Structures are given as structure tokens and as C-alpha cells.
Amino acid sequence: MDIFSDLMMGLSVAITPINMVYLLVGAMVGMIVGVIPGFGPSAGLAILLPITFGMDPIGAIMMLAAIYYGAMYGGTITSILLNTPGESATVASTFDGFPLAKKGRAGPALVMQAVASFVGGTVGVILITVLAPLFAQVSRSFGPPEYFLLAMMGMLTLIVMIGSNWKLGLLSALIGFALGTVGVDLETGQGRYTFGSAELIGGIYFIPIAIGLFGLGELFYAFYQGLHKTGTGSIVQYDKEERFWPTAQDWISTRMTMARHSVLGFVVGVIPGAGATIASLMAYSTERSISKNPEKFGKGEMAGLVAPETANNAASSGAMIPLLTLGIPGSASTAVLLAAFLLWGLRPGPLFMEQNPELAWGLIASMYLGNMALLTISIFAIPLFVKLIKVPYRILGPTVLVICTLGTFSVNASFVETYLMFGAGIAGFFMRLYGFSPAALVLALVLGPLAEEALRQTLTISRGSFGIFIDRPASLSIIGVTIALVVLLPLLNRFGKSAGDAEKAGT
Amino acid sequence: MTISMKLDGAWLRAAAFATVLSVPALLAGSAVAEDYPSPDETLDWTIAFGPGGGNDIMARTIIDILNKYDLYPGDISAENRAGGSGAVGWGYLFGQAGNAYGISTTSGSFVTTPLQADTPWQPEDFTPVALLATDDLVLVVNGSSEIQNIEEFIAMAKESPVNIGGTGTVNVDFIVPTLFAQRAGFEFDYVSFNSMADQTTALLSDALDAMVGNPGEILGLIDSGELRPLVFSGQSTPAALEGVPTMGDLGYDIGVSMPRGLILTPGAPKEAQEWWIATMQQVVETPEWDEYIEKNTLTPTVLYGEEFREFLASTKSGFSEVLRSVGAID
Amino acid sequence: MRIGFLLVVLAGAVCYTYVAFVDLAFLTRTGRLGPGFFPRIVGVAMIAFTIWALVEAIGKQRDVNADTSGWRDAFILMGLAVGYAVLLRLFGGFPATVVYLALALSILNRGKHAQNAVMVVAIPSAVYLLFDRMLNANMPPALFELPFL
Numbered sequence: 014m015d016i017f018s019d020l021m022m023g024l025s026v027a028i029t030p031i032n033m034v035y036l037l038v039g040a041m042v043g044m045i046v047g048v049i050p051g052f053g054p055s056a057g058l059a060i061l062l063p064i065t066f067g068m069d070p071i072g073a074i075m076m077l078a079a080i081y082y083g084a085m086y087g088g089t090i091t092s093i094l095l096n097t098p099g100e101s102a103t104v105a106s107t108f109d110g111f112p113l114a115k116k117g118r119a120g121p122a123l124v125m126q127a128v129a130s131f132v133g134g135t136v137g138v139i140l141i142t143v144l145a146p147l148f149a150q151v152s153r154s155f156g157p158p159e160y161f162l163l164a165m166m167g168m169l170t171l172i173v174m175i176g177s178n179w180k181l182g183l184l185s186a187l188i189g190f191a192l193g194t195v196g197v198d199l200e201t202g203q204g205r206y207t208f209g210s211a212e213l214i215g216g217i218y219f220i221p222i223a224i225g226l227f228g229l230g231e232l233f234y235a236f237y238q239g240l241h242k243t244g245t246g247s248i249v250q251y252d253k254e255e256r257f258w259p260t261a262q263d264w265i266s267t268r269m270t271m272a273r274h275s276v277l278g279f280v281v282g283v284i285p286g287a288g289a290t291i292a293s294l295m296a297y298s299t300e301r302s303i304s305k306n307p308e309k310f311g312k313g314e315m316a317g318l319v320a321p322e323t324a325n326n327a328a329s330s331g332a333m334i335p336l337l338t339l340g341i342p343g344s345a346s347t348a349v350l351l352a353a354f355l356l357w358g359l360r361p362g363p364l365f366m367e368q369n370p371e372l373a374w375g376l377i378a379s380m381y382l383g384n385m386a387l388l389t390i391s392i393f394a395i396p397l398f399v400k401l402i403k404v405p406y407r408i409l410g411p412t413v414l415v416i417c418t419l420g421t422f423s424v425n426a427s428f429v430e431t432y433l434m435f436g437a438g439i440a441g442f443f444m445r446l447y448g449f450s451p452a453a454l455v456l457a458l459v460l461g462p463l464a465e466e467a468l469r470q471t472l473t474i475s476r477g478s479f480g481i482f483i484d485r486p487a488s489l490s491i492i493g494v495t496i497a498l499v500v501l502l503p504l505l506n507r508f509g510k511s512a513g514d515a516e517k518a519g520t
Numbered sequence: 521m522t523i524s525m526k527l528d529g530a531w532l533r534a535a536a537f538a539t540v541l542s543v544p545a546l547l548a549g550s551a552v553a554e555d556y557p558s559p560d561e562t563l564d565w566t567i568a569f570g571p572g573g574g575n576d577i578m579a580r581t582i583i584d585i586l587n588k589y590d591l592y593p594g595d596i597s598a599e600n601r602a603g604g605s606g607a608v609g610w611g612y613l614f615g616q617a618g619n620a621y622g623i624s625t626t627s628g629s630f631v632t633t634p635l636q637a638d639t640p641w642q643p644e645d646f647t648p649v650a651l652l653a654t655d656d657l658v659l660v661v662n663g664s665s666e667i668q669n670i671e672e673f674i675a676m677a678k679e680s681p682v683n684i685g686g687t688g689t690v691n692v693d694f695i696v697p698t699l700f701a702q703r704a705g706f707e708f709d710y711v712s713f714n715s716m717a718d719q720t721t722a723l724l725s726d727a728l729d730a731m732v733g734n735p736g737e738i739l740g741l742i743d744s745g746e747l748r749p750l751v752f753s754g755q756s757t758p759a760a761l762e763g764v765p766t767m768g769d770l771g772y773d774i775g776v777s778m779p780r781g782l783i784l785t786p787g788a789p790k791e792a793q794e795w796w797i798a799t800m801q802q803v804v805e806t807p808e809w810d811e812y813i814e815k816n817t818l819t820p821t822v823l824y825g826e827e828f829r830e831f832l833a834s835t836k837s838g839f840s841e842v843l844r845s846v847g848a849i850d
Numbered sequence: 851m852r853i854g855f856l857l858v859v860l861a862g863a864v865c866y867t868y869v870a871f872v873d874l875a876f877l878t879r880t881g882r883l884g885p886g887f888f889p890r891i892v893g894v895a896m897i898a899f900t901i902w903a904l905v906e907a908i909g910k911q912r913d914v915n916a917d918t919s920g921w922r923d924a925f926i927l928m929g930l931a932v933g934y935a936v937l938l939r940l941f942g943g944f945p946a947t948v949v950y951l952a953l954a955l956s957i958l959n960r961g962k963h964a965q966n967a968v969m970v971v972a973i974p975s976a977v978y979l980l981f982d983r984m985l986n987a988n989m990p991p992a993l994f995e996l997p998f999l
Contacts, residue, residue: 156727184899190892198885202689202848209638211607237924285721340740341717362740411954423987443855
């Protein structure tokens with residue numbers, strides 16, 4: 014088989030002692046960077062890119078890919094332990110990850126997320142190996158109409174997040190939409206709410222708001238509850254009775270979840286620009302709508318953590334498809350990889366894999382190895398992280414604040430963003446206290462601009478007609494899938510089962 | 521990179537007190553300038569964007585060349601002072617007024633950011649060293665399109681308005697097709713995207729009729745025939761786009777492009793400016809520089825000193841004219 | 851407090867909507883959705899929902915038993931956070947972190963001087979090593995340099 018020999022060639026390129034060192038170093042550094050709030054894969058890659066200047070391209074690309082993957086693995090750790098997503102793709106992981114940790118299941122949650130990441134990542138690489146040309150067709154069928162519909166699908170999650178108090182939930186989402194309109198209007202170039210500040214030209218970056226609302230908000234709330242006064246008090250509990258390893262129940266109940274969402278995540282990841290965030294949100298809401306016990310979601314359901322984690326890692330593999338087959342970066346992280354390719358004088362595009370088989374297949378092979386290395390590193394590192402939460406909260410709390418602050422600052426060296434984070438932190442505390450939904454706000458902030466831009470692009474292209482949504486096969490099929498997801502799946506699932514579940518989700 | 525250097529990097533303070541600081545700094549500047557550059561002074565090179573971007577690559581290429589050929593006697597410290605679409609980095613440089621050892625590379629945002637925000641500086645404020653290259657755009661259609669060349673494209677666009685995608689509105693991506701359409705006499709709807717990746721996907725999905733973009737990022741797609749280049753906005757077509765006419769060839773010269781150049785602090789000593797002009801004349805002769813230009817498909821357009829300042833001023837006024845006419849800026 | 855928070859949200863929503871109606875056009879000159887299209891809709895909806903929530907909160911006011919015991923500590927930490935933000939701007943990443951941690955720990959971890967002293971030195975140093983040395987990331991620069999650091 015052709016693919017097989019290509020992959021073997023890739024492995025032979027990748028497995029040299031020095032490349033293995035690069036891979037391991039990259040994976041570890043990536044993981045450390047990912048753990049810092051504020052540093053997702055893209056910020057991590059951008060900061061670490063200069064390290065690879067002067068290395069040979071194959072070693073360098075392996076190291077960068079390992080950093081990328083490592084940051085994806087590491088990012089979830091803070092989502093689970095501190096309720097602080099490092100980047101938008103791990104927001105969905107806080108929904109059930111943090112409640113799991115609060116219930117004293119931090120250990121199993123961390124192990125399961127590592128396994129889910131591994132499964133998602135590996136299935137993703139297998140799909141790249143086997144079906145790259147096929148999926149290249151998927152990634153080239155998406156234009157603004159399809160992106161608008163995808164953003165709408167992502168917003169289905171918003172309905173789940175709005176939770177019991179729908180008025181305040183909706184108000185939270187509206188605030189998120191409002192923040193999302195800040196910045197220079199893409200279509201007309203007019204400044205909206207920028208008040209002449211250069212820092213706001215590009216809009217309000219999602220990271221400081223998410224770190225503030227989730228991380229700092231949670232911190233203030235814990236102090237409000239007086240957690241720092243108890244001896245070993247901590248937001249998350251580490252129950253000595255509870256074992257570190259997941260139970261058989263955890264494995265069995267999430268088997269199918271992993272299988273489903275590695276494929277779903279990959280397919281969404283293949284679409285340039287949609288990527289891991291929408292994949293993880295769609296995975297979460299799909300999983301919830303087909304679950305036998307949706308009422309447990311948001312309260313520490315393992316499937317609710319495994320679904321987005323599998324999907325976002327599968328999506329990060331999927332994002333390699335447009336990069337390798339078309340030379341189009343599907344995400345902020347792959348944009349940094351593209352910059353690296355250009356830096357080495359490569360010419361990414363449809364002929365890239367043909368012209369640079371060693372590099373392309375070496376990269377693919379290194380993704381298999383990277384996932385394995387990261388699973389191993391995670392298993393060893395998790396006990397350390399679990400120990401960390403045993404630090405008394407009166408010490409851990411102020412320290413977390415330092416790391417959140419400096420993490421936020423260093424991504425863009427921006428004081429405005431740092432202040433935004435503090436503001437969001439204080440607002441997040443009151444939002445928690447009074448039953449608002451910080452998660453809905455953050456999702457609206459991520460999805461709102463995406464939807465607005467795509468809709469306005471679509472209407473410019475169609476000269477104001479909505480017919481474009483059904484004229485294009487790709488957008489018509491998304492509409493079909495959405496209807497299936499929203500109407501048919503829950504109907505099938507709840508058929509014969511007593512209805513009337515209380516809609517309680519969110520943090 | 522030591523902490524004391526980092527602590528020095530308080531551009532806001534510097535910007536706020538620029539007028540106060542500039543007088544003593546000027547005196548200090550002229551004192552050292554007698555034997556400029558002194559090997560004891562560290563050159564403070566500001567990169568106004570993050571690592572890996574176009575501005576960063578250009579700065580590091582020049583620094584590598586300076587080091588390789590021993591053109592600069594002292595140490596060079598390059599710092600990425602990113603933020604606010606360049607406002608932070610160039611604001612920092614602006615605050616060093618008169619300092620002979622503050623230097624930075626420019627890119628498109630050097631012109632567009634002051635148009636969008638109340639920056640304390642304008643592009644003409646800085647001491648110009650040289651324009652080294654320009655970023656120009658190529659107009660492409662989908663490879664499966666019936667349009668084979670620019671004449672067919674213009675003919676089609678005259679019949680029924682087309683849409684053309686580009687990145688951002690306060691950007692050369694919008695200005696170039698707007699001016700070109702005016703000259704060639706057709707109408708189009710501009711569709712603004714957030715990134716080159718978004719617009720390329722939209723074009724490949726047949727949502728767009730055409731788009732403009734930097735050739736460097738889409739050469740792979742052009743080579744494979746997925747995209748068909750029609751016309752190039754620079755003065756001369758780069759080797760990789762051989763056979764593609766320039767807008768000037770068609771008689772529709774628009775004369776707008778993004779300046780990639782080198783600037784010193786405002787009011788830097790004359791000796792420093794002259795030294796850097798002489799040095800850059802050597803830099804652009806090196807094979808490394810040729811390689812950089814070719815790899816990034818830039819148009820080598822070289823202007824020194826005051827000519828560069830005039831270029832910046834005319835680019836800025838050209839931009840603001842077009843943008844004002846469509847209501848993008850006040 | 852709930853009413854106070856909602857009033858702040860309302861004030862923000864009103865300002866937002868005002869700008870949307872005054873500065874931003876509903877449609878572009880070519881008749882497409884303009885920059886003000888969504889802000890106006892979002893702004894009006896925000897005001898409506900906030901007023902609704904306010905009315906409810908005022909109605910329920912008597913039911914809320916005022917449990918203020920936790921406020922003090924939450925506010926202390928918020929105050930420390932704001933102070934930290936100011937210090938960062940003035941004196942840069944490393945000194946601000948030292949001062950902030952010293953204050954925070956002396957209030958929250960009272961009495962354990964030795965432990966606190968170790969933390970005050972160890973945490974900023976570790977963070978500095980990680981960010982500045984290892985990752986070569988940006989640390990907040992100082993506006994005024996402290997002579998003793």
C-alpha cells in the first residue's frame with residue numbers, strides 16, 4: 014500500500030535520536046506552556062517559534078507539532094483544576110471538567126482527558142494518513158454562508174449554557190455579543206467602540222475575558238465562600254478515598270463518546286477557520302442531547318468532559334489537512350506553522366506533500382509519536398498537578414492570580430488586556446453570585462463576531478438574498494445536519510423515556 | 521535579554537514625556553554621533569509585531585545580514601514589542617526621540633494604524649532611512665473559473681458587478697482593487713475577511729468571484745493551478761508570477777503599495793541617518809537580501825532618506841482619500 | 851448589591867446602545883447590514899432584559915437575607931487584585947508581584963512569617979524564570995524603576 018510505505022518513510026525520517034529529543038522537549042515545553050492560563054497552542058507556538066530558527070526543518074517541524082499538541086493536552090489541566098480555559102477550544106472542557114474536580118474526581122478527570130486527547134489526536138492522524146485528499150475537498154467547500162451556519166450550530170450550545178435562569182442567561186449572552194462588536198468593523202472599516210485606542214482596533218480578545226470571568230471570578234467566589242479559612246481548603250477537593258485512576262464505569266460509559274467525537278471533531282477541524290472551538294462546543298451539545306442522563310451535564314458528567322476533549326484534539330489534527338493539502342491554515346496555531354514553512358522557504362499548497370514527502374510524512378509520523386509521548390507524560394505529570402491542589406487555598410489563591418495576570422499580559426504584552434481581565438474577574442464574581450452565566454457570555458463573545466462577519470459577507474456576496482443558503486450544496490447539507498441534530502436525535506433518544514428533565518447546566 | 525532592559529521598555533511613559541525627554545536625548549545623541557555608531561552602544565531594535573510575522577522576519581533578516589558581514593560594530597538587541605497593531609512598538613520608538621540607537625522596521629500597519637486610532641505619532645514623524653521593498657498584491661480567480669486573463673475579467677465585471685475578497689478594509693487589499701476598478705472602469709463589491717486563509721477558502725468554495733492577496737502565501741495554490749493569477753499591483757512582476765501583467769502594463773497604474781522599510785527615532789542625529797543609509801545600500805546588495813525578497817515575493821523598491829518620507833506621506837494621503845470617500849474613516 | 855450590579859449593567863447597556871444609535875449606521879450606503887445593525891439590536895435587547903431583571907430583583911428584595919460574612923474576604927482579594935494591577939503598571943512585573951504577594955500573604959496567611967517570606971521570593975522568581983528566561987515572553991515593563999530592585 015502506498016500510504017503505508019509513505020508512513021514508514023515518514024517514521025524513518027522522524028525516528029532519529031536527535032529528532033526524538035526535539036519531540037520530547039517540544040511536548041514537555043508545550044504542556045508547560047499550555048498549563049499557563051492565557052497560553053493556548055497558538056500563543057505558545059508564536060512565542061516558541063524563534064527557538065526553532067536555525068534547526069533543520071524536519072526537527073523543527075516535529076518540535077513545533079509537539080508544542081502544538083502538548084499545549085492542547087496541557088490547556089485542559091487548568092480548565093479542570095482552576096476553571097480557567099487557556100484558549101477557546103477548552104472552554105467546553107470547563108463545563109463538566111471543573112465540576113468533576115469539585116466533586117473530588119480531579120484525578121480521574123485528568124486521566125480521562127489525557128486519554129480522550131490521545132484517542133482524538135490519534136484517530137485524527139489516522140484519518141489524515143488515509144483520507145487526506147478526500148478531506149481536502151471538504152475544506153474547500155466552505156465559504157461565508159457555511160461559516161455562518163456553523164456559528165449558528167455552535168450557538169446551539171449557548172441554549173444549553175443559558176441554564177435555569179434563562180433571563181439572566183440570555184442577558185449574559187447579550188453582554189458577550191456586545192463585547193464582540195468592539196473593534197474595527199470588518200466590512201466598513203469603521204471603528205466600533207474603540208474610542209481611538211489602538212489596542213481595541215482588533216476587538217476584545219477572548220482570552221483575558223475568559224480568564225477573568227472563569228479563573229478570577231471563581232477565585233473571588235471561593236474567598237466569598239470562605240474556602241481559604243479551612244485548613245487544606247481548596248476549590249477542588251482531593252478525596253483520599255477516591256482513587257487516582259478512573260473507574261471501569263468511566264471507561265465503559267465514555268467508549269462511544271470518544272469514538273463519536275474523534276470523527277466529528279476531525280471533520281469540523283478540517284474546515285478552515287472553524288476548528289477546535291466549534292468542534293468542542295458541538296461535541297458537548299451533541300453528547301448532551303443524545304445522552305441518557307442529560308440532567309447530569311454541567312454537574313460533573315465524565316462524558317461531558319470526554320466529548321469536547323476528544324473533539325478538540327481530533328480537530329487540531331484535522332486542521333493539519335488544509336495546511337498540508339491546500340496551504341491554508343485552518344486555525345491560529347496552524348497559521349504559525351504556515352509562517353514557519355514560509356520561513357524555511359517551503360511553498361505550502363496542493364503540491365506540498367508531493368514536493369516535500371519527507372517533511373510532510375515526517376510530520377504526520379511525528380504526530381503519532383507525539384500523541385503517545387504526551388499520553389505518557391500526562392500520566393506521570395497528573396499526580397503532580399493533583400498534589401498542587403492540596404496547597405492551602407489562602408496561598409494557592411493569590412498565586413493563581415499572579416499567574417493568570419502575567420499569563421494574560423505576556424500573550425500580547427498588553428496592559429489594556431490585563432485590565433480587561435481584572436474587570437472581567439470582578440464582573441465574573443458578581444455574575445456567579447447573582448445567577449448569570451459567564452459561560453454564555455464567553456461563548457457569545459467567541460461566536461458572535463464569527464456569525465456577524467459571516468452573515469454580512471454572505472449578504473454582500475449574494476447582494477442581499479438569503480437564497481444563497483439553499484443554493485450552495487455545502488450549506489444545504491449543514492442545514493440538514495443541524496435539523497437532524499436538533500430535532501431528530503433528541504426525539505429518538507428520549508423516545509420511551511420520561512421527559513421533563515430540568516435544564517440545568519453551566520458553571 | 522536582561523530584566524533591566526525590559527524595565528526600560530516603558531513606551532507609554534516615554535510617549536507621554538516625549539517632549540520633555542527629547543531635549544536632553546538630542547544633546548546626548550549628538551555627542552555620541554561624532555563616531556557613530558559606537559561599538560559600546562547596544563542598538564535597540566524594535567519589532568512592532570510578534571515573532572514569525574512579516575515584520576519580524578524582515579527585521580531578523582536584516583540583523584542576520586548586519587551580523588554576517590560585520591556591518592554593525594556593537595551589539596544588536598531585537599525586541600518584539602507587539603500590541604495595538606504596531607502602535608505599541610512604534611510608540612516606544614517615538615518616545616525615544618533623538619536617540620541614535622533606536623531603530624525599527626515598518627510594514628503596512630505603519631501607515632494604516634494611525635488612520636484607525638489616535639496614535640501620538642504619524643509615519644512622517646520618524647527619521648526615514650530607507651524603503652527597501654514593497655508588498656504588492658495579485659488578483660486571482662478560482663482555477664476552475666472561465667476567466668482566463670485580466671481582459672476577460674474586466675469585460676465580465678463591466679457587464680455585471682463582481683465581488684472581490686481581501687483582508688480588512690483599512691488595508692491595501694481594499695485600496696488596490698478600488699483604485700484599479702476606478703481606472704479600468706468597472707464596479708465591484710468588496711468582501712472583507714479577517715485573514716488570507718478565510719478569503720482563500722471562500723474563493724476556493726466559489727463564494728467569491730476573485731480576491732487580492734500577497735502572492736507569497738498563495739504561491740502553492742497558484743503553482744498547482746487551483747488559483748489563476750490575473751494581474752499584479754507592483755511595478756514589476758516577481759519571478760514566481762512570470763507572465764502575469766502588472767496593472768501598469770495595462771495602463772492602469774495605481775501607485776499604492778505597502779512600505780517595508782527602516783526608520784530611526786524622530787529627530788535622530790544626521791550622522792546616524794547617513795550611516796544607516798550607507799549601510800543599507802550595502803545590505804540590499806547581498807545575496808541573502810535577494811533571497812529574502814524572492815522567498816517572500818516582495819517587490820524590491822528602494823528609496824533612501826527624505827524620498828522615503830515623501831513616499832510614506834503620499835501613501836498615507838492616498839489611503840485616507842480612498843477610505844474617506846467610502847466612509848471608513850472620518 | 852444585586853440591584854447595584856444590575857444598575858451598573860444597565861448603565862453600560864445604555865451607553866452601548868447610545869453609541870450604536872448615534873455613531874453607527876444601521877445599513878451601509880449600499881443597503882447592506884451596517885456596522886450598527888447588530889449593536890442596535892443587541893443594545894436594545896440588553897436594556898430590556900436588564901430592566902426586567904431589575905424589576906424582579908426589586909420585587910424580591912425582602913426575601914434575600916443579607917449574608918455579608920463572605921463579602922469582606924472577597925473584597926480584600928479584589929482590592930489586592932486592583933492594587934496589583936496598578937503596581938504592575940507603575941513598577942513592572944517582578945517588583946509588583948513581590949509587593950502584592952507580600953501584602954496578600956500577610957493578610958491571608960497571617961502569622962506564618964517564615965513561610966510567607968519564602969513564598970514572596972520563590973513565586974516571583976519562579977514565574978520570572980519561566981516567563982522571561984525559558985519562554986522569552988513579555989513581562990510588564992515598569993513606568994518608574996524602584997531603586998532597590
